[in-house]
Amino acid sequence: MAVAHMTSSTSAPHDVAVVILNWNAADDTIRCVQALAAWRELRPLIWVVDNASAPDDIAQIAAAYPTVQLIRNRTNEGFAGGTNRGLEAALTATAAPILLLNNDAELDEPNMARLLATLAAHPDAGIVGPLLYTRRERRLIAAGSRNPVLHHKNLLPAPLMLDAAYPVDYISGSVALIRPDMLRRVGLLDEAYFFTMELADLSRRARGQGYATLVEPGAAATHDLARSAERRSTLYTYYIVRNRFRYVRKFYRLAALPLLAIWLLYGILLAAKLRSEGARSPAHAVWLGTWDGVRGRWGGQNERVLAACRAAGSLEAAAP
Numbered sequence: 486m487a488v489a490h491m492t493s494s495t496s497a498p499h500d501v502a503v504v505i506l507n508w509n510a511a512d513d514t515i516r517c518v519q520a521l522a523a524w525r526e527l528r529p530l531i532w533v534v535d536n537a538s539a540p541d542d543i544a545q546i547a548a549a550y551p552t553v554q555l556i557r558n559r560t561n562e563g564f565a566g567g568t569n570r571g572l573e574a575a576l577t578a579t580a581a582p583i584l585l586l587n588n589d590a591e592l593d594e595p596n597m598a599r600l601l602a603t604l605a606a607h608p609d610a611g612i613v614g615p616l617l618y619t620r621r622e623r624r625l626i627a628a629g630s631r632n633p634v635l636h637h638k639n640l641l642p643a644p645l646m647l648d649a650a651y652p653v654d655y656i657s658g659s660v661a662l663i664r665p666d667m668l669r670r671v672g673l674l675d676e677a678y679f680f681t682m683e684l685a686d687l688s689r690r691a692r693g694q695g696y697a698t699l700v701e702p703g704a705a706a707t708h709d710l711a712r713s714a715e716r717r718s719t720l721y722t723y724y725i726v727r728n729r730f731r732y733v734r735k736f737y738r739l740a741a742l743p744l745l746a747i748w749l750l751y752g753i754l755l756a757a758k759l760r761s762e763g764a765r766s767p768a769h770a771v772w773l774g775t776w777d778g779v780r781g782r783w784g785g786q787n788e789r790v791l792a793a794c795r796a797a798g799s800l801e802a803a804a805p
Contacts, residue, residue: 499530501601501662503584504571506564508536511545513588518550521586524594527601530554530579534571536561554578563679563785564658572673576665583668587659591620592706599704600662603650611667611696612688614656615704616644626708629653629700633685634729634737634744637751650699655688660706667696675735677783681721682728689736719794720787722770723777726752730778749779769797 503521507514514533521529532554535543547555556570568585575583582604586592592600596615604613617626628644632654645651661684671690674683688698710717726748733744752775759768773790777783 498528499579499581500527501529501584501597502575502579502581503529503531503586504568504575505531505533505586505588506536506567506571507533507538507543507546507588508561508567509538509542510588511538511542514546515549517586517588517590518546518553520591520593522550524597527594527597529584530575530581532556532571532574534558534567536563536567561785561787562676565674565676565678565680565683568658568683569673569676572663572668576668580665583663583665585658585661585663587708589709590659590706591708592660592704596704596706600701603699603701603704604662604664607650607697607699609695609697610650610699611664611671611691611694612656612684612698613650613662614660614698614700615706616700616702617657617659618705618707620707620709621711623707626710627657628702629698630655630657630685633682633725634733634748644700644702647702650701652697653700655685655698656700657708658684659708664696667691667694670694671696675731677731678728679724679783679785681724682732686732686735689732718764718767719770720790722767723774723786723790726755726771726774727778727782730781731783734781745779749775752778766794766798769794 505514505517518531518533521531533546534556536558537560543557554574556574558567558570572583582601592615600613600615604610616628618624619626628641630641630653631639633639641653671694675686678686691698729748730745733741737744752771756768756772756775759771770790773793777786
């Protein structure tokens with residue numbers, strides 16, 4: 486992997502380092518950086534990590550914000566690999582806490598300040614996140630998450646507490662404030678996941694070293710799910726199904742076989758149900774994720790999965 490950096494001075498102290506991932510979404514990334522640049526009190530040091538987008542896409546970002554730290558990956562390294570390149574750069578440049586921020590998520594300055602205060606007030610906290618809402622309807626998406634292999638519906642539907650930060654199994658990587666010392670001790674994201682469940686894995690490893698993952702209910706952020714809706718029925722479905730198998734294999738021994746059997750059966754039944762409803766593309770994504778999880782086929786599979794799901798979708802469209 487080779488990367489090229491556009492650098493600005495990092496000698497001045499910063500309150501937070503921000504890592505934003507871009508993949509052919511320059512408009513979202515520019516809007517996200519613009520919001521951070523408007524902060525008045527906090528001083529963010531911003532990295533944009535591009536996962537091999539089209540040349541015009543990354544050129545727009547470079548032209549709009551030439552002083553942003555820009556890392557260009559020659560291949561799409563997924564959320565895990567792309568984020569790790571940003572984390573590596575941030576850990577080298579500053580001792581400030583590191584914020585992972587999706588380019589289609591929003592966190593304003595007061596809410597960022599609340600997350601920083603919570604991290605400072607809890608020395609045992611390795612990761613802190615806000616309540617996460619949809620951008621348009623202001624509907625609560627998640628108040629933290631539970632173990633993804635012990636719970637089918639793992640998103641907490643409501644805060645566990647309203648007046649204090651509370652521990653959860655993990656939080657979304659859409660908006661996550663991370664203590665840099667924890668990363669140096671525990672390590673970075675597991676790139677075999679490629680996309681989804683990396684924060685569950687990191688939080689699990691962090692707990693083993695005495696670090697908690699907290700949700701601060703006094704802080705709120707938004708995530709525009711509509712921006713990624715097209716991929717959610719295929720790529721997201723594939724990776725969430727497949728990556729459960731990796732999580733089980735990493736963290737369970739005696740319970741591994743029954744858990745793997747449960748998720749294998751779940752994948753077979755879900756694929757059959759979706760297919761019977763005429764949803765051939767999602768059904769194929771579930772089946773591929775299940776089969777790859779059983780075989781241990783990890784890493785990025787975007788092109789393969791999308792091609793297979795498009796073919797299945799063509800059959801669906803052609804059906805009478």
